[in-house]
Amino acid sequence: MPHVVVPPAVLARAAALIADGSRRLLGIAGSPGAGKSTFAAALAQALGDRAQLVPMDGFHLANRELARLGRAARKGAPDTFDVAGYVALLTRLRGTPDAAPTGPAAGPVYAPAFHREIEESIAGEIAVLPETSLVITEGNYLLLDQAPWSAVAPLLDECWFISVDADLRRQRLLARHQRYGRDRDAALRWMAQTDEPNARLIDASAVRADLTVAWDA
């Protein structure tokens, strides 16, 4: 991960959200390669034990299921995630009355984690402890207003949008694709066919964010 600094005003806003110690959910949305995972990891690190990161990425459908559905070629598109599973987990993490009990007596709530090296998720890897105040969840589609994704935003106390110059975003995304094994042509093809259509959809959802975080630095 590059060395990055969370702007102090943004860090203060996250700390203020959990000032009374109760559980809050903060969403971080943005286009492919905008820096959501990098920003959210830095924010979680800065908050220490008070925060836990639960990326939306963990709810990628498995490659085998994508093949069965005929959607493997557009992995990362809105219909290639287990959205209902994600919504159910967020509901559980909020501790709403009809969800499993939370609080000091309850155990951890487990979330899956996506691994880019194998392009698959592993269940039960992320433990959200009862005493965790801030759950930070980051991903592409947190602010979409179309079903089933539209069920996500109402579960978040705030959702921020990571904004970055489009050329810089594409440069970083290309470099990351290449780092994970795609050659340049294959990476550019994937970006044109998959990432960029998704980016247009996501950028249009930015208007619903509570805060825009400029991430060009």
Ligand SMILES: Nc1ncnc2c1ncn2[C@@H]1O[C@H](COP(=O)(O)OP(=O)(O)OP(=O)(O)O)[C@@H](O)[C@H]1O
């Ligand atoms: N502030 C920064 N300075 C330099 N490089 C950065 C910065 N933020 C992110 N990057 C790099 O840009 C690339 C994309 O960032 P990241 O993976 O965090 O984006 P993302 O929004 O999570 O993307 P995706 O939607 O594909 O998961 C990564 O290689 C990351 O290391």
Ligand SMILES: [Mg+2]
């Ligand atoms: Mg990411």
